[in-house]
Amino acid sequence: MAGIWIYSEDIILAKELVTPAKELAKQAGQKVGAIALDAEGAKELAALGVTKVIVLQSSSSWVEAYEQVVADVLQEEGADIVLIGGTIRGKYTAAKAAARLDAGLLTDAVKVMLENNKLIAERFVYGGLAVTTEELSFPAFVTIPPRSYEIMTAESEQGEVIVKEVTAEPGITVVDVIKTQQQGVDISKADRVIGIGRGVEKLEDLTMIQALADAAGAEVGCTRPICEELKWMPIDRYIGISGQVIKGSLYIAVGTSGQIQHVAGIRDSKVIVAINTNEKEPIFTASDYGIVGDYADIVPALTEALQNAKA
Amino acid sequence: MQNILVCYKWILNEQEIKIDPNTLSLDTSRAKKRISEYDKNAIELAAQIVEAQGGSSIAISYGGADVKQSLKDALARGPERAIWVNDPNSDKADAYVTANALAAAVRQAGDYSMILCADTSADASNQQVPLRLAVLLGIPAITCVIKLDVEGEKVIATRRVGDTTEKISVEGPAVFTVLPEIAQPRFPTVKQVLAAGRKPQLELKVDDLGLESEKLTPKRTLREIKGYTMSRKNIVYKEGTPAEIAAQLVNNLIKEGVI
Numbered sequence: 001m002a003g004i005w006i007y008s009e010d011i012i013l014a015k016e017l018v019t020p021a022k023e024l025a026k027q028a029g030q031k032v033g034a035i036a037l038d039a040e041g042a043k044e045l046a047a048l049g050v051t052k053v054i055v056l057q058s059s060s061s062w063v064e065a066y067e068q069v070v071a072d073v074l075q076e077e078g079a080d081i082v083l084i085g086g087t088i089r090g091k092y093t094a095a096k097a098a099a100r101l102d103a104g105l106l107t108d109a110v111k112v113m114l115e116n117n118k119l120i121a122e123r124f125v126y127g128g129l130a131v132t133t134e135e136l137s138f139p140a141f142v143t144i145p146p147r148s149y150e151i152m153t154a155e156s157e158q159g160e161v162i163v164k165e166v167t168a169e170p171g172i173t174v175v176d177v178i179k180t181q182q183q184g185v186d187i188s189k190a191d192r193v194i195g196i197g198r199g200v201e202k203l204e205d206l207t208m209i210q211a212l213a214d215a216a217g218a219e220v221g222c223t224r225p226i227c228e229e230l231k232w233m234p235i236d237r238y239i240g241i242s243g244q245v246i247k248g249s250l251y252i253a254v255g256t257s258g259q260i261q262h263v264a265g266i267r268d269s270k271v272i273v274a275i276n277t278n279e280k281e282p283i284f285t286a287s288d289y290g291i292v293g294d295y296a297d298i299v300p301a302l303t304e305a306l307q308n309a310k311a
Numbered sequence: 312m313q314n315i316l317v318c319y320k321w322i323l324n325e326q327e328i329k330i331d332p333n334t335l336s337l338d339t340s341r342a343k344k345r346i347s348e349y350d351k352n353a354i355e356l357a358a359q360i361v362e363a364q365g366g367s368s369i370a371i372s373y374g375g376a377d378v379k380q381s382l383k384d385a386l387a388r389g390p391e392r393a394i395w396v397n398d399p400n401s402d403k404a405d406a407y408v409t410a411n412a413l414a415a416a417v418r419q420a421g422d423y424s425m426i427l428c429a430d431t432s433a434d435a436s437n438q439q440v441p442l443r444l445a446v447l448l449g450i451p452a453i454t455c456v457i458k459l460d461v462e463g464e465k466v467i468a469t470r471r472v473g474d475t476t477e478k479i480s481v482e483g484p485a486v487f488t489v490l491p492e493i494a495q496p497r498f499p500t501v502k503q504v505l506a507a508g509r510k511p512q513l514e515l516k517v518d519d520l521g522l523e524s525e526k527l528t529p530k531r532t533l534r535e536i537k538g539y540t541m542s543r544k545n546i547v548y549k550e551g552t553p554a555e556i557a558a559q560l561v562n563n564l565i566k567e568g569v570i
């Protein structure tokens with residue numbers, strides 16, 4: 001079945017992808033097909049009006065190992081456009097499957113369109129500094145980040161589900177898998193966020209930051225190096241082009257320089273405040289209110305002012 | 312002993328690109344090129360493995376004529392040799408073409424035990440060149456590696472995939488893409504820079520790689536590139552005691568309705 005195909009190892013994301021896939025299918029006068037890894041999820045996709053859902057079943061638990069089979073199915077079916085869920089594992093599958101089919105792939109598209117038998121997508125480059133419009137001829141692969149689309153309501157017409165037994169040989173051995181405990185807060189949903197950067201000198205100062213967050217009714221997030229280099233906060237707390245994107249009413253940047261890769265994750269906030277000792281840093285251009293000063297002086301003063309305002 | 316190939320991309324420093332607020336066009340005239348940020352971490356990892364276990368590392372970059380300028384910087388960071396794949400049309404290349412050219416160069420480079428890349432380039436952020444390379448070479452690929460332990464023939468890679476940490480064991484050559492925390496890039500010393508000038512550099516012309524023209528024709532066409540701008544109030548407080556500044560700010564935040 002030529003047409004628009006979707007694949008994600010994450011069933012929620014797969015359901016999100018049905019939304020843009022149907023939009024494209026309508027324009028192209030074609031059908032939507034899907035590849036799924038479990039039969040239950042496949043039924044849900046079929047209920048959303050996906051015409052044909054192929055379930056790949058194998059004994060491999062390493063999702064990446066399915067890339068070859070995914071590529072084979074897409075080739076057999078003659079897929080024109082393939083939308084893949086942009087998780088880490090999804091991007092792995094997308095790049096390998098596209099390579100196997102000698103096809104182009106646009107990663108992390110923020111918008112997809114169809115024009116004269118070409119797939120057109122918008123995406124960010126240079127860490128979020130610029131947006132490109134890029135085009136691919138068919139077969140065209142694109143990955144779409146999670147939570148880009150709403151899931152539609154189920155349709156009256158149900159698609160068919162076909163189960164395929166396959167072998168997925170990864171060529172590697174998974175020795176160990178450890179799931180880290182989720183820390184509870186999802187900062188991408190927080191309305192107010194305090195974001196700390198490498199300018200915060202010591203771990204103990206997080207107490208001072210937390211006091212500010214409490215006074216502002218905010219969650220604490222950070223820049224990438226705070227998680228990766230200093231390991232002060234869990235990885236899901238860093239904000240930016242490769243981390244979380246926040247869209248709340250207030251963001252207060254404490255000791256962050258404001259490199260574009262970080263700013264790309266905060267620029268949809270309503271009001272941005274910066275506290276930084278160096279007036280020349282780009283974070284001041286990205287802010288509504290900037291305070292030139294040492295966070296060690298400013299943060300406690302701001303906490304107190306917020307407490308007074310509430311009292 | 313490890314023979315490591317490490318791939319790096321020579322790209323514009325995005326911090327030096329200016330956006331025209333009216334046309335949203337990008338002014339790159341004052342932007343210098345540099346090694347893509349996280350590729351430095353991959354080069355460092357290669358150097359550390361070789362220092363600990365012996366062997367050698369070769370840096371490889373595909374690009375246009377200006378990649379020549381990058382070789383010394385790359386070599387100062389550890390590799391024994393550098394290969395530069397020169398393609399006059401590289402400015403139009405996509406991940407497909409890049410991977411085809413790199414794969415052809417790798418085949419000429421001789422035996423290797425692993426290929427190191429960063430997880431993403433800082434300009435295009437394709438997150439696909441290393442994976443395509445692995446497919447073309449017919450070897451496994453492990454992405455998002457935060458730790459790499461070489462145990463004889465076996466390599467144990469620790470990956471970070473969202474909230475999951477996975478340990479993967481691989482035997483034989485493989486492509487690994489690294490996250491920045493794997494190794495902190497060094498600041499080359501004067502001695503290392505001087506030594507770099509004496510290390511061998513090899514230029515491979517893309518036309519000499521024996522690739523069909525199809526493999527050098529990009530799948531992707533760039534239609535348009537536009538700067539992303541936002542307007543902010545840019546009010547800056549410099550004068551006054553912290554308490555005075557904080558009070559003024561809180562007043563404004565109340566007026567904005569965000570507190």
Ligand SMILES: Cc1cc2nc3c(=O)[nH]c(=O)nc-3n(C[C@H](O)[C@H](O)[C@H](O)COP(=O)(O)OP(=O)(O)OC[C@H]3O[C@@H](n4cnc5c(N)ncnc54)[C@H](O)[C@@H]3O)c2cc1C
Nearest residue numbers: 197198199223224240241242255256257261262277295348
């Ligand atoms: C491909 C790629 C993707 C990336 N993705 C992301 C991402 O998603 N998110 C992200 O955050 N980064 C990302 N980065 C990294 C990004 O480029 C920056 O390196 C990072 O955001 C800088 O973090 P920082 O502001 O904490 O540190 P720095 O840049 O070191 O800034 C520290 C700041 O603290 C200030 N300061 C110092 N002392 C004080 C004091 N006492 N009081 C107040 N201020 C002080 C300094 O003036 C400085 O501005 C990415 C990079 C690349 C190449």
Ligand SMILES: Nc1ncnc2c1ncn2[C@@H]1O[C@H](COP(=O)(O)O)[C@@H](O)[C@H]1O
Nearest residue numbers: 318319373428429431432437438439440
């Ligand atoms: N032109 C290139 N030359 C050498 N290596 C490259 C090139 N482009 C990408 N790579 C490698 O592939 C990684 C990921 O790039 P990308 O797929 O563009 O995100 C980079 O970090 C490099 O290690």
